[in-house]
Amino acid sequence: xxxxxxxxxxxxxxxxxLFLSHQGAAHTKRYLMNDVMQETPTPxxxxxxxTSVPGNLTGLVGKTAYLNCRVKxxxxxTVSWVRHRDIHLLTVGRYTYTxxxxxxxxxxxxTEDWTLRIRYPQKEDSGTYECQISTTPPVGHxxxxxxxxxxxxxxxxxxxxxxxxxxxxLTCVVSFAPEPPPT
Numbered sequence: 001x002x003x004x005x006x007x008x009x010x011x012x013x014x015x016x017x018l019f020l021s022h023q024g025a026a027h028t029k030r031y032l033m034n035d036v037m038q039e040t041p042t043p044x045x046x047x048x049x050x051t052s053v054p055g056n057l058t059g060l061v062g063k064t065a066y067l068n069c070r071v072k073x074x075x076x077x078t079v080s081w082v083r084h085r086d087i088h089l090l091t092v093g094r095y096t097y098t099x100x101x102x103x104x105x106x107x108x109x110x111t112e113d114w115t116l117r118i119r120y121p122q123k124e125d126s127g128t129y130e131c132q133i134s135t136t137p138p139v140g141h142x143x144x145x146x147x148x149x150x151x152x153x154x155x156x157x158x159x160x161x162x163x164x165x166x167x168x169x170l171t172c173v174v175s176f177a178p179e180p181p182p183t
Contacts, residue, residue: 047074047133049141050112058146059121060178067116067143069131077134079114081105084128084142091116121147150176
């Protein structure tokens, strides 16, 4: 019965709230009070991640990288971005919580997309980032970012020997080029 589940959930939240209040956790009490006052969402109606959004991205050194996270049914929850390497909170909603101003949250109102923009990325910025929804407990969707530099290679190199007067065909392979080569 849906009504009984809601009653049980509210009873549990109130118990946790009263227990923490008794322990003197004033700052925790303020946050839990918000949870107690909210109605527990019905199963399946809460926020979810659109897992069709790519979870592995490759970016170039120095070229702005965009990590996208699409959240359905967000409601009054908040989306945050966390860097796994150092468990660093980067953004909450549209606000940046890191002193590194290369990181910024981008969100257009009335859309489901929450994008972490990283300006002038370096190889050290490679790693896992997590898009988190402020549910209780929080749920997250990891995005792996690999920052690379363009490389070139001549097939058959680095040394080739040919006879005088012979025709030579050199093939240069460029990986991770920011633009296609001119034709």
